[in-house]
Amino acid sequence: MNEFSGAPRQTRRTILKGAVGLAALGLGAGGALTGAHAAADAKAWPEKAFSAKGEADALKALYGKSGEPSDKVNLDAPEIAENGAVVPIAVASTLPNVTGIAILVLENPNTLAAAYKIPEGTEASVASRLKMAKTSKVMAVVESGGKLYTATKEVKVTVGGCGG
Amino acid sequence: MASTIRVRAIASGDATQVQALISHPMDSGFVKDSKGQLIPAHHIDVVEFEHNGKVVFTCLWGPAVSKDPYVKFSFKGAKKGDDLKVSWVDNKGQSDSSVSKIG
Numbered sequence: 001m002n003e004f005s006g007a008p009r010q011t012r013r014t015i016l017k018g019a020v021g022l023a024a025l026g027l028g029a030g031g032a033l034t035g036a037h038a039a040a041d042a043k044a045w046p047e048k049a050f051s052a053k054g055e056a057d058a059l060k061a062l063y064g065k066s067g068e069p070s071d072k073v074n075l076d077a078p079e080i081a082e083n084g085a086v087v088p089i090a091v092a093s094t095l096p097n098v099t100g101i102a103i104l105v106l107e108n109p110n111t112l113a114a115a116y117k118i119p120e121g122t123e124a125s126v127a128s129r130l131k132m133a134k135t136s137k138v139m140a141v142v143e144s145g146g147k148l149y150t151a152t153k154e155v156k157v158t159v160g161g162c163g164g
Numbered sequence: 165m166a167s168t169i170r171v172r173a174i175a176s177g178d179a180t181q182v183q184a185l186i187s188h189p190m191d192s193g194f195v196k197d198s199k200g201q202l203i204p205a206h207h208i209d210v211v212e213f214e215h216n217g218k219v220v221f222t223c224l225w226g227p228a229v230s231k232d233p234y235v236k237f238s239f240k241g242a243k244k245g246d247d248l249k250v251s252w253v254d255n256k257g258q259s260d261s262s263v264s265k266i267g
Contacts (some may be wrong), residue, residue: 088198113228
């Protein structure tokens, strides 16, 4: 008797899971989105890391350790950003087993600008656009094999993106 | 309401390149309006990209990400015609999601 007891429960769970997935897909394809079924969870947001001031505190709050400079972290940012509200910044790395990428703008009111989780099968490369309050060093941080590696570049900002 | 998410995902060989554009004010909480009042922070916290029920990319965004944020990344294991689900949630609890086909 015992060896069978697990089987129906497993099946029921699988069916339920499938139904929820289908419902979510149907909603998405319909186009009329209420957002009630969104999978992104605000609880995953590391509030402490984003409110930290200074790169050491931000990295400690986010990853619990500090990084070391590495030439295998490639930070692509402009020398001069004419508009601090939109600064294109790309980070890529040739390091193996990358699990996370973070971008820090050292002179911004809150140092940590964005962090990305990289699961297995996703390339260690991300491009996005950030706001910069003023001319500042930008630091790219790559988490690889449990260690942090960084690259830093100064970006000159002629018009700040955080003031009124 | 039209979806806030625009996604272009293109499979080429092994990898799928994803570009996403989300329309969102991304107010940093440091900018004042015309009356000199601070506009409260209003920004996306988390964006998740899902393929076949597996999360392939997660963005954790602070207020320093630009208005109407853009992000580009690549992942392996998807093929043309697969669904890619994108969902986001912001610091006021608003959210949106979309499903698009990988082309």
